[in-house]
Amino acid sequence: MSDLENEPTDRQPPAHLRPMPEDWRRALAVVAHPDDLEYGCSAAVAGWTDAGREVVYVLATRGEAGIDTLAPAVCGPLREREQRASAAVVGVGEVEFLDHKDGVIEYGTALRRDIAAAIRRHRPELVITLNHRDTWGGVAWNTPDHVAVGRATLDAASDAGNRWIFPELTEQGLEPWDGVRWVAVAGSSRPTHAVDARPGLERAVRSLLEHRAYIEALTDEEPEAYCRTFLTGGAEAAAERFGGVPAVTFELFPR
Numbered sequence: 001m002s003d004l005e006n007e008p009t010d011r012q013p014p015a016h017l018r019p020m021p022e023d024w025r026r027a028l029a030v031v032a033h034p035d036d037l038e039y040g041c042s043a044a045v046a047g048w049t050d051a052g053r054e055v056v057y058v059l060a061t062r063g064e065a066g067i068d069t070l071a072p073a074v075c076g077p078l079r080e081r082e083q084r085a086s087a088a089v090v091g092v093g094e095v096e097f098l099d100h101k102d103g104v105i106e107y108g109t110a111l112r113r114d115i116a117a118a119i120r121r122h123r124p125e126l127v128i129t130l131n132h133r134d135t136w137g138g139v140a141w142n143t144p145d146h147v148a149v150g151r152a153t154l155d156a157a158s159d160a161g162n163r164w165i166f167p168e169l170t171e172q173g174l175e176p177w178d179g180v181r182w183v184a185v186a187g188s189s190r191p192t193h194a195v196d197a198r199p200g201l202e203r204a205v206r207s208l209l210e211h212r213a214y215i216e217a218l219t220d221e222e223p224e225a226y227c228r229t230f231l232t233g234g235a236e237a238a239a240e241r242f243g244g245v246p247a248v249t250f251e252l253f254p255r
């Protein structure tokens, strides 16, 4: 099968997922909320940090509107702590928060500028984000925060390299970085690439489990069983398009 035949189209995703590129050293993951990476792709992150690659997390919000029974002023700091613990489980030591407002993140130049600044600070070759499309596939509607941050991240990968788009960043000492080679979108309904989930899956379960306050408010299931079922189910569903290997999938946008 040629590469062209394996390109996704609006009508159908590719039949076979290709392995993610491995010739990179630094990745920056940019998502809207605490737990977005743990529901999406932390098994892949665990494998990457095992291999000596550096991964940094940037969150647009502290997830302060995420728990019905907790006021934002209490919830934000709690979820920040859970996110830092969760990142540490998969070898990520650096977590930044951009302090946009949970639930009402606005797609626009302010968000693009903040993400472009993060890209210039960390100078990644690979940028990761979460599903920017309207749905998760079918009729499962996505949230406006994920759509805004996903789209802004795809845009900011270019903005970061252009010194004239946000000149105030250069004035702050953040030189342009045009080295982003790919943006990989986790949780997309049109994946093109995948990573073997098996080496990182146990840590991914423990990583998601660190969001204990959130999960306990979300479900009556036993938290560890809930995390394991969710992540194992997702990885196994991807296996049929990845040579039978349980996988974390990405829609890859090369630059």
Ligand SMILES: [Zn+2]
Pocket: 032, 033, 035, 036, 146
């Ligand atoms: Zn989210």
